[in-house]
Amino acid sequence: MPHAAGIAYAMKFRNEDAVVASWFGEGATSEGDWHEGLNIASIHRLPVVFICENNEYAISVPQSKQMAVADVASRAQGYGIPGFVVDGNDVLACFRVMKDAQDRARAGEGPTLIECKTYRFLPHTSDDDDKSYRSREEVEERRHHDPIERFATYLVDGGITDRAALRTVHDEVKTQVEAAIKAAWDAPDPDPATATRHVFAEDDA
Numbered sequence: 034m035p036h037a038a039g040i041a042y043a044m045k046f047r048n049e050d051a052v053v054a055s056w057f058g059e060g061a062t063s064e065g066d067w068h069e070g071l072n073i074a075s076i077h078r079l080p081v082v083f084i085c086e087n088n089e090y091a092i093s094v095p096q097s098k099q100m101a102v103a104d105v106a107s108r109a110q111g112y113g114i115p116g117f118v119v120d121g122n123d124v125l126a127c128f129r130v131m132k133d134a135q136d137r138a139r140a141g142e143g144p145t146l147i148e149c150k151t152y153r154f155l156p157h158t159s160d161d162d163d164k165s166y167r168s169r170e171e172v173e174e175r176r177h178h179d180p181i182e183r184f185a186t187y188l189v190d191g192g193i194t195d196r197a198a199l200r201t202v203h204d205e206v207k208t209q210v211e212a213a214i215k216a217a218w219d220a221p222d223p224d225p226a227t228a229t230r231h232v233f234a235e236d237d238a
């Protein structure tokens with residue numbers, strides 16, 4: 034969030050026609066940097082869209098143990114910017130609220146905070162045993178709201194595409210992801226001399 038605010042400040046300073054978008058989990062909003070980033074972006078009316086992907090858990094910690102508010106979006110009030118809750122499992126609803134926020138940022142009206150309410154279907158990582166902190170019934174119930182399947186149903190029911198075409202897209206994306214993973218494993222280790230790049234200011238030269 035501080036990086037988003039800093040980059041947006043630089044863009045505004047240079048009169049660039051662009052918007053910074055910053056995505057984070059609801060757990061991230063319990064960190065001090067999050068509030069500092071929002072505050073500075075709000076004061077300077079910077080062109081940033083802050084998007085919280087609220088999947089109800091920060092590793093094993095449920096939202097109720099992270100914050101005393103029901104909606105992350107309500108925190109926008111504390112910074113004098115608009116905050117919106119959106120059904121994060123509804124692709125088109127997310128698109129609409131994001132488009133409006135982007136238009137506001139481009140018009141010089143400053144940042145927006147968007148909270149997409151969704152759910153994490155899998156454990157946090159392959160090391161995490163989510164059976165220790167949530168029931169199988171809860172996970173099964175939420176699976177019915179999977180945004181990918183929901184959007185697929187919308188497209189098929191509306192006659193926009195069919196299941197075979199969606200399968201082709203799925204397979205293409207899977208191939209791309211697998212190729213990207215292989216490329217990452219096969220890539221040479223980074224030069225140790227670059228370890229602090231983007232951490233400290235450097236000359237443009």
Ligand SMILES: Cc1ncc(C[n+]2csc(CCOP(=O)(O)OP(=O)(O)O)c2C)c(N)n1
Binds near residue numbers: 057058062088153
């Ligand atoms: C400053 C800092 N504190 C703690 C951690 C350890 N940590 C890694 S992921 C995580 C939970 C993040 O939860 P959330 O923001 O909801 O993201 P999600 O895992 O749901 O995508 C924590 C506490 C960290 N990476 N950095």
Ligand SMILES: [Mg+2]
Binds near residue numbers: 060089090091
């Ligand atoms: Mg989370």
